[in-house]
Amino acid sequence: MAEPAGPFHVLRAGPGRFLCYCRPGGAVYVTDAMEVWAGDLGGCPAFGCPCPPEEHGAMLRAALGRGAAELSLGPRSATLRMLEEPRCPAVALAQLPAAEARSQLQALVFGMAGCIETLERRLEAAVETLASSCSPQKNTAQSQQLFLPDPSPRKNRAAGSALPAKRKVPGESLINPGFKSKKASSGVNFEDS
Template sequence: MQRPAAPGSLCVVPAGSGQGPPLYVCYCAGPEGQGLGAEPGAAGAFHLRVTDALELWSASFTPETLEKHKAQHGLDEAEDYSSWFRVACDQHAVSLTLKDDSNAHLTISREAKTLTFDLFKVPSPEAAPQLQALMLGLAEQVCRLERQLAALKDMTPSSRKKPQPAKQQLFLPDPDSRRGAPGPVIRKWMPGESIINPGFKSKKPASGVNFDDT
């Protein structure tokens, strides 16, 4: 079994002007490489496809018809439709209208220019392998992205716990717990020592008040 093509540009759009279901997957396979569900040996061709996972609509171009389509829309031959589609997907500038059961109309806008494509329903026998390639390609892409995400997580250093700030002490410590701890020495006052200048003796001993002099 052929290895599924790696997913390229795609977007999910509603049909018509509605914002809800049904939704359709729009994707392309361009001339710059094998895109989603591109056929082997299809280099140089360009394919636009729309699917609801049950049915498939497609617009396929050979290099000759692609050049003609560009000329009809006033584009240079060197313009790349794959880049157009990728930018339009990023800017949500892709719109889809289902004309009937077998035809669809796709519009891709970029800046002031608009490209229009008529898509036709692909018969079920031909659509089945293309839808299978799309599903397997998307599954492979999801698995690869999950591996890359796991590798990035392993490379990220684990966050360290920040030290908790010390809680404010609301109560005085137990006096017994302060015994033996160094603290200020309270000097005892000695008799005859100056009260104003501790450490110096008073020149004249203090005497009481003589009431006889009054």
């Protein structure tokens, strides 16, 4: 059995939580980890939806991602509604027999475990790459540089160009740059007081 494609979304119906995911080919599954309900997006025209199954699947995934889907449970069936899409209001889900539900749950668990294992490997590789490319001192400086602005007046990062460094001109005021004193400084005269 193929692993579930995802993405995975948690839905609430009454006091319970349910996991919803889609598989390639237009199948949608909902489970509470005990029972499984399944539906086919190709069966959408029975509900009067004018869109093709691929588009309906994309709309369902988007609605699930925004939290704009609602699950209603009935005896041996369920209905998944897209609250914001009046053209394609619902998908009918049928409760799977126990043996088929068990194999779906097994595929779901191992599929999610495979996703977690892949993510862990990618994270370890990224950490190793970062650690090997920088010494601890450089690593600290780079991580601080990510969060702190560049204090250097020589670079204007917003404009993307380097500005020339300002030179100190003799006689120019430090407080008011550009203003030059009219007479040369002679020091302090203590005799006039």
